[in-house]
Amino acid sequence: MQREKQIQLAVAFLASDVNRFSINALTGAIEQDQTLEVTLAFPHPRDAQTEIARLLTGAQIVVVAFSFMSSALLFTRQVLERLRASFARERERVLFVAGGPHASGDASGTLAMGFDVVFIGEGERSFPAFLRTLTTSRRDFSDIPGLAILDQKSDKPRVMRTGRAAPIELDARFPSIGLRHRRLGAIEIGRGCPHACGFCQTPFLHGARMRYRPLDNLLWHIEQLVKAGFKDIRFVTPDALAYLSDDGVHPDYARLEHALKAMREAARGAKIKFGEFPSEMRPEYITADLAQLIDRYSDAAYVAIGAQSGSERMLEAMHREHDVSAVELAVSHLVAHCRKLKKVYVDFIAGLPGESALDEAMSQQLMERLVRISPKVCIHSHTFMPLPGTPMQFMPPGSVGKTTRSTFEKLSRRGQEWGDWQQQEEIAHAISAFRQETRPQKNDGPL
Ligand code: SF4
Numbered sequence: 001m002q003r004e005k006q007i008q009l010a011v012a013f014l015a016s017d018v019n020r021f022s023i024n025a026l027t028g029a030i031e032q033d034q035t036l037e038v039t040l041a042f043p044h045p046r047d048a049q050t051e052i053a054r055l056l057t058g059a060q061i062v063v064v065a066f067s068f069m070s071s072a073l074l075f076t077r078q079v080l081e082r083l084r085a086s087f088a089r090e091r092e093r094v095l096f097v098a099g100g101p102h103a104s105g106d107a108s109g110t111l112a113m114g115f116d117v118v119f120i121g122e123g124e125r126s127f128p129a130f131l132r133t134l135t136t137s138r139r140d141f142s143d144i145p146g147l148a149i150l151d152q153k154s155d156k157p158r159v160m161r162t163g164r165a166a167p168i169e170l171d172a173r174f175p176s177i178g179l180r181h182r183r184l185g186a187i188e189i190g191r192g193c194p195h196a197c198g199f200c201q202t203p204f205l206h207g208a209r210m211r212y213r214p215l216d217n218l219l220w221h222i223e224q225l226v227k228a229g230f231k232d233i234r235f236v237t238p239d240a241l242a243y244l245s246d247d248g249v250h251p252d253y254a255r256l257e258h259a260l261k262a263m264r265e266a267a268r269g270a271k272i273k274f275g276e277f278p279s280e281m282r283p284e285y286i287t288a289d290l291a292q293l294i295d296r297y298s299d300a301a302y303v304a305i306g307a308q309s310g311s312e313r314m315l316e317a318m319h320r321e322h323d324v325s326a327v328e329l330a331v332s333h334l335v336a337h338c339r340k341l342k343k344v345y346v347d348f349i350a351g352l353p354g355e356s357a358l359d360e361a362m363s364q365q366l367m368e369r370l371v372r373i374s375p376k377v378c379i380h381s382h383t384f385m386p387l388p389g390t391p392m393q394f395m396p397p398g399s400v401g402k403t404t405r406s407t408f409e410k411l412s413r414r415g416q417e418w419g420d421w422q423q424q425e426e427i428a429h430a431i432s433a434f435r436q437e438t439r440p441q442k443n444d445g446p447l
Contacts, residue, residue, distance in 0.1 A: 006135045010039040010059035012052050014079070019067040021236055021278070022100060022123075024185055026065075027178025029124040030131070038131055040181055045079045049086050052094065061093055061134055065127075066115070067100035070387050070431050071424065076102075077434075080114055097130075099123045101201040105389025107148035108159045109438035117141065118148040121205055122191075124174050126165045167192075167206070170213040176221060176236070184228055186278055187221040189213045190237030194248045195282070197308075198318045198391040199349065199384065202238055210248025215259050222266040232271045232299075233263070240279040241290055251285050253293065260297035276300035277345070283307065283330035284322040291337035300338070304345040304380060305330055310366025311359035314352055318392075324366060328373075335374040345380040346370055350408075350421055351398020351428070352384050364407045371416045381408050381419030385428040388435070397428035 013023045043051035055062045068076045087094040099119035103110040107118045126146035146165030150157045168174045176188040192210045193203040241251040263272050275294050283305045307327040334344050367379050384398030411417035
């Protein structure tokens with residue numbers, strides 16, 4: 001029997017600073033798949049049109065892949081509309097697909113924007129499987145778990161979901177980097193989150209089971225980055241201190257120390273930025289001992305911890321699972337023991353739903369107490385955004401009260417506040433309005 005001729009395929013990942021880690025991981029998964037022949041390109045959204053046109057000269061089908069957070073919703077909509085109009089004559093050859101936190105949390109809204117396919121949750125299995133299907137003449141994706149597509153067969157198109165994709169393990173099959181395509185950067189050492197903060201997409205996107213990249217594979221990543229000339233080695237995980245712990249919650253001091261020593265050796269003089277952004281650390285587990293451990297083995301200069309509110313009532317409402325004093329203690333330990341630290345960023349969310357004037361005042365007082373601990377403390381200010389897929393997704397968008405506004409402004413003048421709270425206030429309202437427009441259909445399943 002003659003083998004079916006493969007369709008030539010290209011993917012244009014629209015790459016920016018905010019989605020680079022997801023794109024690196026997807027590139028790594030594609031590179032690991034020996035059966036897949038596909039050309040990859042990584043244009044910035046502003047150069048996408050030229051790049052897609054170029055890819056169309058060599059490929060029969062071009063997949064234009066977006067990965068975006070809710071904060072980029074409006075921008076994504078503009079880019080998609082522009083590209084769809086530019087390639088309207090090539091509709092059979094250009095497919096627009098979306099993944100990432102926003103698309104996963106609001107698959108039907110994302111399809112309503114004009115995407116052809118939405119990838120829900122982790123794409124490392126579903127995206128290569130989708131590409132493999134495209135290289136054949138088949139256009140039926142219903143057997144690939146993790147997708148949402150518009151079922152065009154019925155009179156009224158409805159959203160069809162193909163079930164949840166099985167979670168991956170962060171091992172050699174699924175690297176954080178795409179070596180062949182030089183997609184290099186922070187190493188994802190942990191995925192999932194056993195906590196369940198109501199505003200956060202992580203546990204709903206990646207599940208509550210913490211998965212860690214085994215140490216030997218992490219060391220392989222460090223070696224590759226050092227070979228490529230990286231001077232700083234960065235990591236991605238929701239809670240760096242819990243790395244390799246049994247429950248993903250309580251730090252295992254001995255394992256962490258063993259891992260950090262091995263990382264330093266593998267880094268051969270490059271800086272190990274363990275605990276530094278884009279990783280975070282849960283405040284309640286930062287003890288004097290762990291802060292000293294970080295000081296001994298990590299070159300982290302900019303760390304981030306979440307406070308979110310100074311009101312115990314609001315912390316409970318958000319299921320933060322720590323109290324206000326945990327934040328103050330954590331900041332004190334970090335400042336006292338981590339001598340290489342230049343900044344300790346402490347996240348706060350303004351405009352939380354149900355927040356009273358007293359709750360707001362408590363947050364402002366906590367900010368004031370924290371910045372007094374050290375000039376290195378900087379309030380990382382946010383405005384509440386009802387993010388799709390989270391328990392708080394249908395709550396009203398945040399508006400920053402007058403007194404919080406003036407606290408942020410005052411701290412900013414002192415160099416102790418930084419954040420996008422003003423822009424996020426606008427985005428939060430826009431997300432809410434957009435979701436009203438594209439309300440989930442009755443037939444849509446849960447995320
Ligand atoms: S905010 Fe951090 S701790 Fe809370 S659910 Fe999200 S990732 Fe987990």
